[in-house]
Amino acid sequence: MQRPKYFAPAEVAAHNTPDDLWVSYLGTVHDLTPLVEEFRGDVLLKPIIEHAGKDISHWFDPKTKDILTHVDPLTGCRKYYTPRGRFVHVPPPWPCTDWTNDFGRPWWRDNRYQVGLLSAKARWIRIINTLTSQEQRLEVCSEETLDEILQRYCRYNSHAASYTWKHGGVVLDMSKTLHENGVQDDEENLCKVATDGDLFCPAMLLYYNDDLTEC
Template sequence: MQRPKYFTPKEVSEHNTLEDLWVSFLGKVCDLSPLATQYKGDVLIRPIVECAGKDISHWFCPRTKDIRTHVDQLTCCVKYFTPRGRFVHIPPPCPRTDWANDFETPWWRDRRYEVGLLSSKTRWIRIVNTLTAQKQILEVCSEETLDEILLRYLKYNSHAASYTWKFEGFNLDMSRTLGDNGIISEHEDEDEELYSSHVDQDLFIPSICLYFNDDLTEF
């Protein structure tokens, strides 16, 4: 089976317009741009647009994977919990004849919108090109293999596949993750705090060294 693509929260946050609208929820990343285009000008798309680029897991019940519900105190009826207002594919609170319910699958269950998974933890690494002495610091997903991290690095070096990737002198298994290769930060639990503080990040970011193989492989 094809591995899913992982995204960092920062990558999701960059898709925050009506024309380019991503959200994440319950570990999934969805591109709702087609939905936003379809309902452009409709008040029901507004709550989703307001959360473009954000995680909306709090909208959902982790157990049912459906929109949270609550019991209305006045009617004692079960209703969807929509603090930002009713949105696309949520039925009206009372029966109406003008509500089209022919969409079959609500957008949060429609796999056509899924583009990948949200990383449960991101990491920072430094990639050092020993041939040119160039250094690049990247935020990557802890679930990604080195081959997938290589694809992220291609925009800085299109010949990245022509190098042997090493950590502390040992060749890395490109089909495995950083953790599987033994690249574990000594301050793993403190990473986020360190990156947001004024502490010198260079002291805590592991360095991966690239050694040229005399082979100009290019993606």
């Protein structure tokens, strides 16, 4: 079974326009661009567009995975709580004839929009090519294996798979995460002692294997 793809918050934030709109919520990442295209021009898109590239977990009840609800003090009826305004697939607070509910699943329950999972912790590493002495800082997800990190690095070196990856003189297991390979994330401890984490960013050393395998 294929592993889900993980995204760092910064990657989600890069998709922040109506023509390329991602959001994250409850640990998942969703591409709502098709939804925006379908309802283009509809005023009910406004709250969604305002939160393009952001995390909207605060819109949801983590237990039900549904939009938060509250009891209307005037009617005593339970309805969706949308302080930033009603949005697509949220029913109006009163009966009306100009709203249809035959759209199937609301977008927040529709897995078609989900593109991956939001990383619980993104971290920075340095990748140093010992053959060329080139160094690249790369933000990765703590849940990713080294093989998945290699795929991120391929944009900078299309022959990244032609190298043996090492840290601290030890060959890394590409099927395991950084943590599982003993590459600890000391960011929290460094913050406690007011030390710049950039100065202690862990380095992965790449040693050429004398082949030209491409990613």
